[in-house]
Amino acid sequence: MHFAREKEKNMKKDFNLIIVGVGGQGQITLLRILQEAALHENRNFKGSELHGLSQRGGSVEVHFRMGKNVFSPLVSQGDADLIVCLEMQEALRALYYASQKTQFLINKLIIPIPGEEVTSEDQILNSLKGFTQKIEIIEASKICKEKLQKEILAGVYLLGLAQKRGFIPLKKESLEEGIKRTIGEKYLNENLEAFRFSQF
Amino acid sequence: MENKILSKEIGKKLVLLANESLCRGAIESGVDFVSTYPGTPASEIGNTFWQIKEDLKKINSNFHFEFSTNEKVALEAGAGAAFSGLKSLVAFKHFGLNVASDFLCTLMYSGIEGSMVIFVADDPSCWSSAQSEQNSRFYSLMAHIPTLEPSTPQEFKDFTKFAFKLSEKFKIPIMLRSTTRASHQSGPVILEKIPDFKSKFPKFIKNPKKFSTMPPRVLEMKKELLEKIETIKRESEKSNLNKIIYGKNKSKEKFGIVTSGVSFLYTMEALEKLNLKLPVLKLGFVYPLPARKILNFLKKLKKVLIVEELEPYLEREIAILAQKANLKVEILGKGEKIEGGRIWRERKAILPQIGELKPEYVEIAISKLLNKKLFFNYQLHLKQFEKIKIPPRPPILCPACQYWAVINSIKKIANLQEIIFGGEIGCYMLFSHKVINLQDYLYCMGSSVSIAHGISKATEQKVIAFVGDSSFFHAGIPALINAVFNQSNPLIIILENQTTAMTGHQPHPGVGDGQAIKIEEIVRACGIKNVKVVDQVENPKELEDAIKEFLEKKEPSVIIARHICTLLEKKKKT
Numbered sequence: 001m002h003f004a005r006e007k008e009k010n011m012k013k014d015f016n017l018i019i020v021g022v023g024g025q026g027q028i029t030l031l032r033i034l035q036e037a038a039l040h041e042n043r044n045f046k047g048s049e050l051h052g053l054s055q056r057g058g059s060v061e062v063h064f065r066m067g068k069n070v071f072s073p074l075v076s077q078g079d080a081d082l083i084v085c086l087e088m089q090e091a092l093r094a095l096y097y098a099s100q101k102t103q104f105l106i107n108k109l110i111i112p113i114p115g116e117e118v119t120s121e122d123q124i125l126n127s128l129k130g131f132t133q134k135i136e137i138i139e140a141s142k143i144c145k146e147k148l149q150k151e152i153l154a155g156v157y158l159l160g161l162a163q164k165r166g167f168i169p170l171k172k173e174s175l176e177e178g179i180k181r182t183i184g185e186k187y188l189n190e191n192l193e194a195f196r197f198s199q200f
Numbered sequence: 201m202e203n204k205i206l207s208k209e210i211g212k213k214l215v216l217l218a219n220e221s222l223c224r225g226a227i228e229s230g231v232d233f234v235s236t237y238p239g240t241p242a243s244e245i246g247n248t249f250w251q252i253k254e255d256l257k258k259i260n261s262n263f264h265f266e267f268s269t270n271e272k273v274a275l276e277a278g279a280g281a282a283f284s285g286l287k288s289l290v291a292f293k294h295f296g297l298n299v300a301s302d303f304l305c306t307l308m309y310s311g312i313e314g315s316m317v318i319f320v321a322d323d324p325s326c327w328s329s330a331q332s333e334q335n336s337r338f339y340s341l342m343a344h345i346p347t348l349e350p351s352t353p354q355e356f357k358d359f360t361k362f363a364f365k366l367s368e369k370f371k372i373p374i375m376l377r378s379t380t381r382a383s384h385q386s387g388p389v390i391l392e393k394i395p396d397f398k399s400k401f402p403k404f405i406k407n408p409k410k411f412s413t414m415p416p417r418v419l420e421m422k423k424e425l426l427e428k429i430e431t432i433k434r435e436s437e438k439s440n441l442n443k444i445i446y447g448k449n450k451s452k453e454k455f456g457i458v459t460s461g462v463s464f465l466y467t468m469e470a471l472e473k474l475n476l477k478l479p480v481l482k483l484g485f486v487y488p489l490p491a492r493k494i495l496n497f498l499k500k501l502k503k504v505l506i507v508e509e510l511e512p513y514l515e516r517e518i519a520i521l522a523q524k525a526n527l528k529v530e531i532l533g534k535g536e537k538i539e540g541g542r543i544w545r546e547r548k549a550i551l552p553q554i555g556e557l558k559p560e561y562v563e564i565a566i567s568k569l570l571n572k573k574l575f576f577n578y579q580l581h582l583k584q585f586e587k588i589k590i591p592p593r594p595p596i597l598c599p600a601c602q603y604w605a606v607i608n609s610i611k612k613i614a615n616l617q618e619i620i621f622g623g624e625i626g627c628y629m630l631f632s633h634k635v636i637n638l639q640d641y642l643y644c645m646g647s648s649v650s651i652a653h654g655i656s657k658a659t660e661q662k663v664i665a666f667v668g669d670s671s672f673f674h675a676g677i678p679a680l681i682n683a684v685f686n687q688s689n690p691l692i693i694i695l696e697n698q699t700t701a702m703t704g705h706q707p708h709p710g711v712g713d714g715q716a717i718k719i720e721e722i723v724r725a726c727g728i729k730n731v732k733v734v735d736q737v738e739n740p741k742e743l744e745d746a747i748k749e750f751l752e753k754k755e756p757s758v759i760i761a762r763h764i765c766t767l768l769e770k771k772k773k774t
Contacts, residue, residue: 022593023595031386032215035215035386035387036215039213039215039388045387045388046385046386046387047215047385047386047387048381048384048385048386049217049384049386050327050328050380050384051240051241051243051244051328051384051704056595056596056597056598056627056630056702057593057595057596057597057598058593058594058595058596059593069468069472070469071465071466071468071469071472072465072466072468072469072559073381073385073386073387073462073465074381074466074558074559076469076473076558076559076560076563077558077560077576077578077581077582078576078578078581079576089590089591089593090593092588092589092590092591093590093593095585095588096543096585099576099581113591113592113593114596114633114635115633115634115635116591116592116593117591119589119591127588130584130588131584
C-alpha cells in the first residue's frame with residue numbers, strides 16, 4: 001500500500017480508537033466508559049467529542065487516545081488502530097483515519113439518510129478494502145435486539161467484543177468498571193449484560 | 201447522587217470534559233454568581249451549574265445561577281454581582297460575545313470590585329454554529345481584556361483559578377478563550393480543595409467616579425485601563441503560563457514555534473511524530489502578550505512558525521513586535537493563499553485560515569519548512585480518500601419532532617416559490633435540509649424578524665419568518681416592535697417548543713422556575729393585532745387556516761405554534 005506508514009517501528013506506540021455512528025447511538029457514553037477504564041488502569045489518555053448541532057441525527061465521531069505521550073485529542077489522518085462503526089455507511093467517512101494497520105469493527109446496521117441513496121454493504125466493503133484488509137462485520141444490533149430486547153446496547157456489545165478480540169489494550173475488568181462508573185443505576189444491569197454477552 | 205464535580209476528595213483524579221474542569225476551577229475559586237446563555241461549545245458551563253446550583257447554595261449562601269435572557273444581559277448581571285463584591289463567572293460562545301460586546305467595551309473602562317471571569321468558546325469549522333467561525337481574540341485587542349488560553353482539561357481548571365486571582369488583584373474582568381476541540385476534549389483532572397464558605401455581605405458601594413461613564417471622566421478611565429494593562433503585561437512576562445519547551449535545544453535550523461490553546465497540543469503531537477525537539481513557546485496569555493519573553497525567544501531563531509487556528513492573531517502581533525525590535529527572524533503562519541475547510545484539501549499554504557487545525561496539518565507544515573520527510577504520505581492518502589463516494593449525513597430534525605407539523609402545513613397551503621422563508625437559530629435552522637427546504641436566509645438570533653421587515657418594506661414579496669421561543673426572548677422582541685412601529689407585513693411564526701432544545705433543553709422565561717411569561721401577551725403588548733396560538737400537532741387544520749388568513753394581512757401578524765419538544769416530553773416521562 002502506498003500510504004502505509006513507512007517506518008512503523010519508528011512510530012510511537014499509541015493506541016488510537018475512533019467510534020463513528022449517527023447522533024443518538026451512544027458514542028459519547030462509549031467514550032466515557034473507555035476513559036473510566038483507562039483511569040482505572042492509571043493510563044495516560046485523552047478523549048474528544050462533539051456536542052450540539054452535530055448530534056441531531058448527523059454523523060458523530062468520538063476519538064480515544066491512550067499512550068505515554070499523547071497530546072492531541074484528535075487522532076491523525078490514517079492513524080487509527082481501531083475504528084468501531086455503529087452504522088455501516090459511517091465507516092466510509094471514517095476512512096480518513098484508516099490505513100493498512102487499521103482494524104474495522106462494524107455493526108451490520110444501515111440507517112438510511114433522508115434524501116440520499118443507501119450505499120450497499122458490498123460497495124462499503126469494496127471501499128474499505130482499498131485501505132485495510134482487517135474488517136469484521138458483526139450483527140450487533142440484531143443480536144442485542146433478539147437476545148437483550150434492546151438495540152441501543154449494540155455499542156457496549158461491540159466494545160466488549162473488541163476487547164475480547166484483543167483490539168483494545170485494556171483489561172476486561174477495567175471496562176466493566178468503566179461501565180459501572182459511567183452508566184446510571186437504571187440502565188446498568190442491561191449494559192453489563194450486553195458487555196458480558198459479548199464475551200461468550 | 202451528588203454530582204462528581206462537587207467531590208471533596210482532594211488529590212483524586214476525575215475524568216472531566218475541559219468545560220466541566222473549568223466549572224470545577226470556578227468552584228475551587230469560590231465562585232458566587234454564574235450567568236450564561238446556552239450556546240455550544242460553551243453549553244456545558246450552564247448545564248453543569250444548573251444541575252448543582254442547589255448543592256452550591258448549601259456551601260455558599262450567596263450562590264446564584266441563572267440562564268439569562270441573552271448574553272449581554274448575562275454579562276451585565278455578572279458585572280452587577282462583581283460590582284457588589286462577589287466572584288462572578290459569565291460564559292457564552294463566540295456569538296454571545298458579539299451580543300455582549302456593547303457592554304464589554306465599556307465594562308473594561310470601569311473594571312469591577314470583586315472578581316469576574318468571562319469564558320468564551322469559539323467554534324472553528326462551525327461544528328455547532330450555523331453562521332460563522334470567529335476568532336474572538338481580536339476582541340481582546342479591541343476591548344483591552346486580559347485573555348488566557350488553556351490547552352488541556354487540567355489547565356482549564358488551573359487557568360480559571362489563576363484568572364479569578366488576577367481579576368481580584370487588578371479589579372478587572374479576565375477572559376478565558378477556548379475553541380471547540382479544546383473545550384470538548386476530556387481527560388483526567390486532579391481535584392483540589394473547595395474552599396470553606398466565609399460569610400460575605402455583598403454590597404454595592406456608591407462610587408459614581410468608578411461606575412458612571414461620562415465624558416470627560418470616561419477618557420481618564422481609558423487611561424487607567426491602559427495603565428492597568430501595562431502592569432498586567434509585566435505579570436504576563438513573569439507568568440509560567442507562558443512557557444518554553446525544548447528551549448535548550450539548539451537545532452542547526454534555528455527553527456522555533458509559537459502557539460497556544462489546542463494548537464499547542466497539535467504542535468507537540470507533530471514534534472513527537474516527526475521525532476523532533478524544536479523550541480516551542482507556549483503562550484497562556486494571549487493578551488497582553490509577554491513582549492520581552494517573545495522577543496528573547498525569537499532572537500535565537502532564523503525562522504518561527506506560528507501555529508494558531510483561524511485568522512492570524514498571534515502572527516500579526518508577533519510580526520509587529522519583531523519588526524519594531526529590528527529582528528531578522530522570518531515569521532511564518534498562514535501564508536498568502538486563502539485555503540481550508542472541514543478537511544483542508546489544497547495544503548499549499550503553510551497553515552489554513554478556514555476551518556480548524558488538525559494534528560497532521562501542523563506535522564505537514566513543520567516537515568515542509570524543515571524539508572523533513574514525513575513517515576506517512578498524507579497527500580496520497582487524501583487523494584485515495586477523496587475518490588470514495590460518501591453520502592453526506594447532515595443533521596436533521598428528530599423523526600418525531602413537532603416542527604414537522606408546521607412544515608407539512610406550510611407545504612400544503614403556501615406558495616413555496618413566491619414566499620420568502622426567514623430562518624433563525626435553533627433546531628428549526630434545520631429547515632435548510634434539502635428534504636425540507638424552507639430557509640431562504642439565516643443569520644443571528646432575532647434577525648429573521650428584522651430582515652423580514654426590511655424585505656417586506658423594500659418589495660411586494662411576502663415573508664414568513666420563523667423564530668423560536670428562546671430566540672424570541674433573546675433578541676426577537678425589539679425586531680417585532682420595529683415591524684409594528686415602521687409598518688411592514690411579514691408573517692412571523694413563533695415556534696414555541698417550551699425549551700432551548702438544540703443546546704440541551706435549558707429553560708427560558710416562557711417556562712422558567714419563576715413566573716412563566718406568556719409569549720402571546722408580549723406579542724399583543726408589542727402592538728400586533730393578528731395573533732393566533734395553535735397546537736400544530738393536535739390541530740393542523742387550525743394552523744393552515746391561520747396561515748392562509750394572515751398571509752393576506754397588510755400588517756404584521758404572529759402565529760404561535762405551541763407544542764412541547766417531543767424529546768423533552770419523553771425525557772420528562774422517564
